Amino acid sequence: NPRLMYAPVKEEVEWDEPCIIRYHDIISDREIEILKNISRPLLSRSLTTGGVSKNRTSQGVFLKEDNIVVARISQRIADITGLSKKSAENLFVQNYGIGGRYEPHYDELDDENGRIATFLIYMSDVEIGGATVFPQVGVALKPKKGSAVFWYNLHKNGNVDLNTKHAGCPVLRGNKWVANKWIHEFGQEFRRPCSLSYWE
Numbered sequence: 001n002p003r004l005m006y007a008p009v010k011e012e013v014e015w016d017e018p019c020i021i022r023y024h025d026i027i028s029d030r031e032i033e034i035l036k037n038i039s040r041p042l043l044s045r046s047l048t049t050g051g052v053s054k055n056r057t058s059q060g061v062f063l064k065e066d067n068i069v070v071a072r073i074s075q076r077i078a079d080i081t082g083l084s085k086k087s088a089e090n091l092f093v094q095n096y097g098i099g100g101r102y103e104p105h106y107d108e109l110d111d112e113n114g115r116i117a118t119f120l121i122y123m124s125d126v127e128i129g130g131a132t133v134f135p136q137v138g139v140a141l142k143p144k145k146g147s148a149v150f151w152y153n154l155h156k157n158g159n160v161d162l163n164t165k166h167a168g169c170p171v172l173r174g175n176k177w178v179a180n181k182w183i184h185e186f187g188q189e190f191r192r193p194c195s196l197s198y199w200e
């Protein structure tokens with residue numbers, strides 16, 4: 001992407017199947033402070049598809065793109081992933097206190113235009129706990145401030161990748177801030193086309 005030519009993003013493969021990529025230093029400390037400051041007064045208990053649930057004990061807020069920092073982050077995610085942001089959700093900033101967690105789940109909503117991919121930005125380190133884990137494959141991603149992880153929830157054929165079940169482990173010490181960008185299927189047809197294999 002031309003916008004990344006002079007400032008390439010550092011990319012690390014965390015896992016092969018499902019492919020989980022870590023991007024380092026994709027958001028500055030200053031941008032993080034701004035996102036936290038605009039989010040703090042607006043936070044409310046995060047919901048699940050079943051509403052308020054003990055499965056998800058974080059607070060969060062969807063940030064509109066009328067803020068320049070939010071818009072810039074959205075554009076950066078589109079540049080890095082090569083995916084269209086047209087059918088993506090607004091950036092969801094979340095804060096977990098001590099004991100805050102999210103039980104194992106799939107991000108994919110059972111929807112015609114489901115969440116094809118997740119871009120999860122870590123806006124803090126966590127002293128102990130708070131890893132994002134994929135129990136089906138045994139991966140633990142440690143929050144690292146300024147980095148992000150990215151994976152596809154759907155196979156190219158549109159089926160849910162059952163290995164992408166993941167959880168946010170309880171925070172045992174410290175405080176955890178993340179920002180999620182959920183990218184949806186529509187609009188990605190030419191960016192992530194189907195393959196010739198039915199099963200892929």
Ligand SMILES: O=C(O)CCC(=O)C(=O)O
Nearest residue numbers: 102131132167168178180
């Ligand atoms: O906080 C995490 O590590 C994971 C968050 C998550 O999976 C979600 O919000 O859907």
Ligand SMILES: [Fe+2]
Nearest residue numbers: 105106107166
């Ligand atoms: Fe999730």
